[in-house]
Amino acid sequence: MVLNAFGSPHDLKRLAEISATLIRYGFGDLVQRFGLENAASKAGRILRGKEAPDTAHLSPAERLRCVLEEMGPTFVKLGQILSTRIDMLPPDYIAELETLHDKVATLPYEALVAEVEADLGYRLTEVFAEIDKTPLAAGSIAQVHRARLLSGEAVVLKIRRPGVRRVIEADLRLLMHIAHFVAAEFEDAHRFRPEEIITEFAKSIRTELDLANECHNAERIANNFRDVPHIRVPRVYWDWTNEAMNVQEFVSGIAGSDLTAARAAGLDLRLIAARGAEAVLTMMLEDRFFHADPHPGNVFYLPDEQLVFIDFGMVGHLSRRRRDELVDLLSGVVQRDPEAVTEILLKWANASLTENQQLEERIEGFIERVHGVPLKSLNLSALALDLVGIMREHDLALPPDLTLLIKAFTSLEGMGRQLDPDFDMASAAEPFLHRLILQRFSPKELVRLTGKGLADGVDLMAHLPKDLKTLIHSVQQGKIKLGIEVQQMDNFLTRLDRSITRITIGIVIAALTMGSSIVMTVSGIELPVAVSVFAMMGFFGAVVGGVWLMYSIWRSGKG
Structure with missing residues (x-):
């Protein structure tokens, strides 16, 4: 090559x-x-x-x-x-x-702003009353300077390094x-x-290059915590923010890494650790949009144990499906269900159970080792790394979209233990897991899943004739080779007929369930007896149809 x-x-x-x-x-x-x-x-x-x-x-x-x-x-x-x-x-x-x-060495202010001023079309001194030419911080992508608006507000300018893109x-x-x-x-x-890893990485770093995107991330997280008084995110000044520079509120607080100053200010470090863990777990598990690098350098402490999160250049997004898989995995560990845990790990690695028959035995040993240990004694980051270590032993890899989550989770637990040596991540995460499990079986979620299943079933039936026509056309053109023994044709057609029948009955059952549920849950209206009887008959028909469908599937599987 x-x-x-x-x-x-x-x-x-x-x-x-x-x-x-x-x-x-x-x-x-x-x-x-x-x-x-x-x-x-x-x-x-x-x-x-x-x-x-x-x-x-x-x-x-x-x-x-x-x-x-x-x-x-x-x-x-x-x-x-x-x-x-x-x-x-x-x-x-x-x-x-x-x-x-x-x-990275700091750049002289004049060399740093030349590219930005060329993009803006005016000099920064025209919109800022003063700019400190000594940088507050310097990274490989951008450099940060203090400044003051003409209105007198203290701000920070994050300016992208010239030529870095x-x-x-x-x-x-x-x-x-x-x-x-x-x-x-x-x-x-x-x-x-490897190609997926580089693709994900390229997407992440290109996003980080757009300094305006960091401010969009900050505002999204600020909005999620708008009702939480002890969590703050600096305000964004959009009039002077663009791809090469962003302008945010300057927050004067105690750096997250300066624990001596935090103790001297009389702050309760245990409370800060608890609030920080709750905030990051809320981002991860409930909002599914999280700060991917919550280390002490990206946090400030204010009076009354307030926390200020900064630097949202690296964020992670967790799909609902992936979040539910994580909850199922943790539930499998708690409930001593190695089969469920193994199934999720194999799904993440795109592997089959037959190729990893010994994996379940290793998972069972892992669960027995941690089961019964008090929550306070568990180090969840270490347990997560142990679990991934088991995957590595069996030639399994994590999906790339989980890497940021692991990074954030590890950083969070490390910061929590710096603040509070007795910090218990497991206990902090436990209420979130309970809520998520209950939400999975709430009436609202069941109705959503039923509606989705009904929509998918209707979509399948609507496209089935066209898909079959396309399939037959491809076969006629020789694009698909089919080899079917004549004596097997009757059996094949019978199975196809049964499958279509089951799909149809499944759609009818879903429709009866949803329709009857809507009729029976109408409030404020006295329904006629006939309508109520009709709704009850719908429920009865759905139950009978469901029992028949399950029996039919069980009987065919047994055969």
Whole structure:
């Protein structure tokens, strides 16, 4: 495979820089393996005059961390994501990647704002009364400065580094080529879905590049907590916010990492830990839209144990289906149901039960080990990592959309234990799980699921003639080859007829149930006796039809 087939000179230059960095840290074999020979020849010129780092005392995991840091923002962010993938990497690599941080020098204010002012069409000094040219913080994507509006309000300006988008886009193209190469050349790599990982990662980092999108995320989470007085999110000033710069309220509080100052201010750290856990669990499990990096650097403490969350560049979204699967998995652990837990893990990994018959035995041992242990003694993050470790032993991988959730959950428990050594994540999560389980079986949810099933059934029946016609047409054109023995045809048609009959009866049962329910739940109206009798007959017919349908399915399965 040749990765050097990049069109733009900038891409070729970036390839040479990356190749040079890999060679300096002893990864020259990867340069050759990935087909970067042409870039490596150009890298020789870059390497001249550069002092080679002393890597003799570094472990392979430390060398990987160092090379990712030096290769820049894209690879730092990728390493941070990979630090959550215990299903992919050994523990020593995970521990090392968790220490990854951006090593970037601050830019002079004048160099930083030139690109932004060109986009805006005016100078920032025209809309801000003052701007502190000394940065508050500097990251690989943006730099933060204090400022004051003409109206006197204190704000912070988060300004994107010039040229960073071009560098990241070149890196993403390279990473996708590598993902294609790994998927094609290494058979075992398919279970990790490398192309999906890079696709998800590219989507995440491109979103993070849009600084206006961070403000949309902030406002969405602020709206979810509008009735919670002890949770705050800085206000956004949209008049001066765009893709390359956002303007948010400046909040003067105690940094989440400064526990000494928090104690000196008389804050109750146990209460802060409880409130922080409740807020993040609410985002994850109820709102299903969460801050994906809730570490102490992204939190401030205010008087009366208020918490201010900042930096919503990295957020996660959990689908309703995935959230329900997580609840089912935890319920399976609590109820000692290894079969249910195994089924969910195999579903996540797109694997079949027959290929992993020993997995259920390992899950059963895991459940027995944690069952009966007091909640306070459980470390949920460690348990989650143990469970993923079991998946790794059986060549199973997590779906990419769960990586941010694991990262956020681990960060949350770590922050909670810093604030309160006795912090109990299991007890904090327990009421959320109880509520979600009850919601799954509430009348409202059952009506929603019934309606969805009815709609799906009607849709299936409506499209069935057209789908059959398309299928027959494809067979006639020779696009589909069917081999059916003549003596089996009667049996095949009989089974098809039974299947269609069952689908029809299922739709009728759903319609009777919903119709009768609507009639019987009408309030404020005295219904005629005939209508009530009709509704009861509908319920009776649905029950009879359901019993017949279940018996028919059981009998055919037995046969």
